[in-house]
Amino acid sequence: EPEVTQTPSHQVTQMGQEVILRCVPISNHLYFYWYRQILGQKVEFLVSFYNNEISEKSEIFDDQFSVERPDGSNFTLKIRSTKLEDSAMYFCASSLAESTDTQYFGPGTRLTVL
Amino acid sequence: DQQVKQNSPSLSVQEGRISILNCDYTNSMFDYFLWYKKYPAEGPTFLISISSIKDKNEDGRFTVFLNKSAKHLSLHIVPSQPGDSAVYFCAASAYENSGNTPLVFGKGTRLSVIA
Numbered sequence: 001e002p003e004v005t006q007t008p009s010h011q012v013t014q015m016g017q018e019v020i021l022r023c024v025p026i027s028n029h030l031y032f033y034w035y036r037q038i039l040g041q042k043v044e045f046l047v048s049f050y051n052n053e054i055s056e057k058s059e060i061f062d063d064q065f066s067v068e069r070p071d072g073s074n075f076t077l078k079i080r081s082t083k084l085e086d087s088a089m090y091f092c093a094s095s096l097a098e099s100t101d102t103q104y105f106g107p108g109t110r111l112t113v114l
Numbered sequence: 115d116q117q118v119k120q121n122s123p124s125l126s127v128q129e130g131r132i133s134i135l136n137c138d139y140t141n142s143m144f145d146y147f148l149w150y151k152k153y154p155a156e157g158p159t160f161l162i163s164i165s166s167i168k169d170k171n172e173d174g175r176f177t178v179f180l181n182k183s184a185k186h187l188s189l190h191i192v193p194s195q196p197g198d199s200a201v202y203f204c205a206a207s208a209y210e211n212s213g214n215t216p217l218v219f220g221k222g223t224r225l226s227v228i229a
Contacts, residue, residue, distance in 0.1 A: 004157070033216075042118075043158065043203060043219040056216055091157050103217070105150075105157030 002026045004106035006092050012112045013082055021077045021109045023092030032075045033093040033103060034067065036060070043091065049075065082113045117141045118206050120220035129229045133191040137204030137220055140185065144206040146214070149178060149189045152201045152222070161202070162189070194227045201225070 005024045013019050025032050034046040047057040049067055066078045075094075079086055089110050093103040119138045127133045137147075145166040150158035164171040164178045164187065171178050177190045191198055204220040 006157075035219075042221040043205075045216040045218070048216060058216070093157070102160045102163075105159065107155065107157050 002104075004092055004094055004104050006090075006106035006109050008109060009107065010110045010112070012114065015084055015113055016081050019079050019082055019111065021079075021090050021092075021111070023075045023077070023106055024073050025075055025092065025094030026104055027073070029094035029096050029104070031055075031095045031097065031101070031103075032067075032069070033095075034077045035091045035093065035105075036088040037091065037108075038085075038088045046077070046090075079111075082111075084113050087111055087113045116220075117144075118204055118218050118220040120202075120204055120223050122223050123221070124224040124226070126226045126228060127194045129196055129227055130193045133189075133194045133198065133225055133227065135189040135191075135202050135204075135223050135225065137187045137189075138185055139187075139206050141206070141208065141218075142185065143208040144218075145209055146207045147178070147180060147187050148205045148207075148217070149176075150203040150205060150219075151198075152203060158203055191225075194225075196227050196229050199225055199227045 007022045032049040035043050037043045045058050047061045048055045064080045068076050089108040091108045092106040095101040095103045148163040149161040151161045152158045162173050162176050164180050169180050180187045201222040201224045203222045205217040208215045
C-alpha cells in the first residue's frame with residue numbers, strides 16, 4: 001500500500017539554525033500538508049499546498065517557514081531560523097482531493113531545537 | 115482557542131467491551147468530522163468520518179455518532195481489541211466558498227484495551 005514517507009525521523013539542531021524537513025507524498029496525490037504536534041498538545045495545521053502554491057496557512061506559519069515542491073516527488077518544509085518553541089513532531093500528509101478527502105500522514109519528524 | 119475538544123485524555127476498557135470516545139466542538143460551521151488513530155512513532159491514520167447530513171456512520175467495529183444540536187460526536191468501538199490501544203484524534207472541517215477549511219484536531223484520547 002502506498003505511504004507517505006518523511007526524513008529524517010529525528011533532527012536535532014541549534015537555535016537559529018535552518019532546518020529542512022523532507023516528505024515524499026503518495027505519488028498520485030495532489031494536496032500536501034504540514035502539521036505539527038508539540039509534546040502533549042494537539043496536532044496543529046501549518047500549511048496546505050496545491051498546484052505548486054500555498055492554498056492555506058495558519059498563524060503559526062510565519063515568515064520563518066516556507067514550503068517547496070522542488071521536484072515531482074519531494075515536499076519540503078524549511079524553518080529558516082529555528083527557535084526553542086519549534087521543537088515538535090512535524091507530520092506531512094497528502095490527499096487526492098482537498099482536505100475532507102482522506103489525508104494520509106507520514107510517520108513524522110521529531111525536531112529538537114537546543 | 116479549542117474549537118475541538120476531547121475532554122478525556124485517557125480511557126481504559128476491557129477487551130471485548132465497548133469503547134466510547136467523545137468529542138465536542140464549538141464551531142457551528144463545522145460540517146465534516148473525522149477520527150484518526152495514532153500509534154507511537156507513527157503518523158495519524160484515518161479511521162472513519164461523518165458529514166453533518168448524517169447522524170451515524172458505521173464501518174465494521176467502528177461507529178461514529180453525530181449530535182449536531184449538542185455539537186458532540188462519539189466513536190464507538192465494539193468489541194474492543196488490544197490492537198485498538200492507541201491515541202484517537204477527533205478532527206473537524208467546515209465548507210466555505212473557497213473550499214474546505216483545514217482540519218482542526220482535538221488533543222486526543224489515549225485508549226488502552228486491557229486483555
